Amino acid sequence: MKLRRRLGIEWASVALFASLMISALVYWAPLSGFDNLFYDRLSDLDRPKAAEDILIIAVDEDSLASFGKWPWKRDVHASFFEQMAIANPKVIAFDILLSEAGDEIEDQQLASAMGKNDNLFLPVHFVFPGSDGAAFDTKQPINIFKESSSGLGHVNLAFDRDGVVRRFQPCFESRVTKTIWPHLMEQVYRRINGNRSQAYQSIENCDEALLVPFARRGSFATISYTAIAKGEVPAGFLNDKIILIGATANGLGDQYPVPLGDGGTMAGVEIMANMLSGLRTDNFIKPLPFWQQLVISLLPLWILLIGFWRWRPRSSLFVSLGLYLAVLSTSAMLLTLNIWFAPSAALAGLALIYPVWGWRRLQATSEFMDEELQTFRSSNIDIPVGVSAAGPVDVVTGQAEELTHAIAHMRDLRRFISDALSNLPDPMFITDLEGKVIFANKLAQTGLEDGAQDMALDAMLDRFVALEDLADVKDYLTLQIQPTEHDYVDFTSRNDEVFAMRRAPVVSDEGELRGYIHYLADITEVANASQEREEVLELLSHDMRAPQAAILALLNDQQPTDTHRRIEGHARRTLALADNFVGLARIKASEFDGEDLLLSELVIEANDSLWPLANARGIKCAVDDQSDGAFIVGEPSSLHRSFVNLIDNAIKYSPDGTTIDIQLRNISIDKQSFVSVSIADQGEGIAEELLGHLFERFTTDDQGAKGAVKGSGLGLNFVETVIQRHGGSIRAENIRDGGARFTILLPVAPDLETDGEN
Structure with missing residues (x-):
């Protein structure tokens, strides 16, 4: 997950960086050189055909040789337009600037000749940058020629960054005057078709430019200017033609690079012929x-x-x-x-x-x-992993080699664990979170030809658990049974064996639950031993007690003698030994099952049960209850027997006619509430050498006993076991003025303690 999260951050960063970079490349187009080159190569694969009704009349080298150095006198152009008026073409675009006045008479002659042509359009040129800080200067024909024409149109060319003419601007807008000038070829198109071109209508503003599909160089029909001016071309040849007039001679500076792939140039008038052809066929290429x-x-x-x-x-x-x-x-x-x-x-x-x-x-x-x-x-691994790379390597190669060694070690470790689990002496299997068996050792696979992998958990349980115990096992696995101190469940198998099933979670290194391990420990011998123990306890509690009780009953019918008293003492001691032994065994074999008890009431009841014994020797038991009705969580039977044992001992070791003090009071230790019960006698006290071993088994000090029944050596061990089972403690000490004191601390019931604080 850590690597995936890191790679996710890296991926997002790279994605953002690349997206921003592409956005910048699209916006500023620094790689337009490649785009233009690719466009030129693609365009060269399919060139459009030249329109047959477009005729270029070129001011070429022959024209310069006939009429002399450029610019010519206006009478040359006047003769030209006289011939054009006779031919009656469809439209004429005169791509030669007439922005400066000449001889007044010659200008009048030219204007008159131009006026004879109804569909004559003249160019407007914009010079960048303009004079006196202006953005551009507008070069229009002088008024006498403007009045003789049918309209004006701009002839500016749009150059790409590489200086090549690929684009056509249908119009030009002056930012100052807000005047919009259609292109000269747009004006020609409108005169021919009577409406705006589709290309003009497709643009949103005059800054947009369309890519021109160029025909091959020289595709349009071309006639020399001098041939027309001298009347060498029949008028019928020019009739109904679209005439484009412009300079093609190299010395006139009207040659521009175009995307034809041969590196040559094209005259401006031929470029406009391609533009007009594109307007008529509507095959301009629009950039996205x-x-x-x-x-x-x-x-x-x-x-x-x-x-x-x-x-x-x-x-x-x-x-x-x-x-x-x-x-x-x-x-x-x-x-x-x-x-x-x-x-x-x-x-x-x-x-x-x-x-x-x-x-x-x-x-x-x-x-x-x-x-x-x-x-x-x-x-902490016991198999060496960090093997050095063989010779100098780069960092990544070194890491790869070390990772290879680590993987090899993990493979060996996995094989070791697999072998260890497979050869466990008891059945064991592992399930995933969906309850499917993903691993089973040899004993769990016994009797399965195809193995236990992919078997459902219920099917696996059916193989081991007897029907009468199956519900309890499933309850344990679904956590419907509260986990106990020993978190497992016992069941009898279909082969009458006894197993203890324990389930443990399989957790990843990150703490994520991945599945469960189910271990089936064979406790048949333990169960048999437990059964035998129960039988022994039954023997002690019934078969051994019954003869002793019969002896005591017979002695009650006889006159008391010293022998009778001794027999009675030994019989009672045997009964006490049996009771304590059985009590200890049953306590250790059972779970704690407590209930709310009023401790003072239980102590008084235990004291009252011993009143005949104390009264026979003139001993008084004084109970001082200062516990304010404190409750504890306890088992009434074992606690009652414990207090009976302690009070009985106090009576046994007290001189006749003395007093036994029993005190109950509330105390607090480390902010936890306890009930303290102290039982003090006025006897000779406990021998110093026995104080440290008093609660051990078969430890007794019968020399100081005053009663007829001697100790069994299990009573105090039983008391300590019971008190510890209740979460309490017991302490024995000698009193300075004589006698012994036993002090018991038992915790107050939690819910009652909370209620008392509130």
Whole structure:
């Protein structure tokens, strides 16, 4: 669990870091160079065809040779537009700036010639940065030419970071004047179709740019400017054509890099021809919005992250390679649908996540192995484990070798434990928390051909427990019987053997319950011995007592003589010995079964039972009760006999005509309440050499006894056993003025003690 928790934290950290990194890559696009290269290669696989009705009239090298150095006089353009008016094309886009005034007469001639063409559109160019701190300067045709045209459109090109023209901006918006300028090709499209293009309607603002599907260089029909101006081209050839006029000569500076894969440039007018073709076929490629790009880029990363928890490293590697191909394939597939997904961020995430996760997982595992191996080395194991690596190795290899030795040791230890459990002299089996047997030793498997593994607990019990005891055993296992001092249950087997079943929990090193061990100890001999003991006790309590009682009955019918008194004494001593012996045996063989008792009442009752004996010798027993009606938890029979023994001893060792003081009072020791009972006589006291052994078996001091019946040597041992059984204590001492005192402490009943405090 510790390693799993550590790996979970590492995994979450790596996942967060990688997700943030991919988000940054998508937002700032620092890897756009790879995206552009991949896009160019994919675009080169399927180039669109050039529209046949688009005609480029090029200001080429031949035109410069015919009309001289650029810029030409306005009369050259006037002649050109005169010819175009005769040809009657569908629309004309004149991609040559006329932003500066020339000779007034020539400008008038050009404006007049331009006015003869109904569908003529002129360019507006924006220069960045502008003059005097402005964001840009607007370069429009002079007013005389604007009035002669059908409309204006911007001709700015959008360059990617690598300086290549791939994108088309359908419009340009001035942040200052809020004026929106449609692109020159958008104006041409609207004149042809009478409505806005789908590309224009698909953008949310003028900052959006669409990727242009370029036809191959030179695909559009092209005629030299000079051929038109000189009337060398029949008018019918130009009729109903879309005419795009622009510079193609290298010296005029209107050449730009485009994504054709050959590294060459393309004239601005041919770029606009591709833009117009895209507007007409609506096959522009739209880049995914930021959030869609981010989600798709994160998806393969999270597939791999989740897979790290379920796949082996080799599987994760193969899946990672598969995800690389999936990302590239997805980008290519979407491109066929005119959607552009830039794959670089997703690929970078995959390239980063595998080694970073491998590093963090290896680091966490290495530190965990260090801690576990250190714990393993410090544990008390009797088989050496820490075998050094053979020669210098790196840290992880050294840990792996040491872990190999540790596993080998644990394998040996497991075999040792398995052999030890299998060869136990009594049946033993282990169950899991569902009650299924997961291990059974040889004796527990006796008679089972397939073994006891996977057997249900009830089925295992049916093999051992006799029907009459089965319910008691199941009650014990379900904890319906309260655990006793000896936590086990006895039962008779189907073979009339007697077993004691003990159940113990199987707990992991972290304290988690995993199952239970069930041990069946064969106590047949012990049970037989217990039966024999009961028979002996019956012999003592009945068969031995009966003759003694008969002797006493016969003596009562005779005249008392010294011999009779001696016989009576020995008979009574034999009865006392038998009673004490039986009492001790029964106490040790039975569980404590107490009840609430008023101690003062029990002591007075014991004293009253001995009144004839004390009265015969003129001895007075004075009871001083200061216990305030204190209750204890006790067994009435054994306690009564104990106090009878103590008072009887006091009478026995007291001179005739003396007094025995019996005091009861409440005392508190270490905040626990007790009832103290002291019994003091006025005899000669206890011999000093006997004080330390007074409560041992067969210890007696009959020399000081005044009565006819001598001690058996078991009475005080019985009393001590009973008092200790009740959680109390007994102490004997000699009184300074003469005599002996026995003091007994018994705890007050807990519930009654609590009630008294409240």
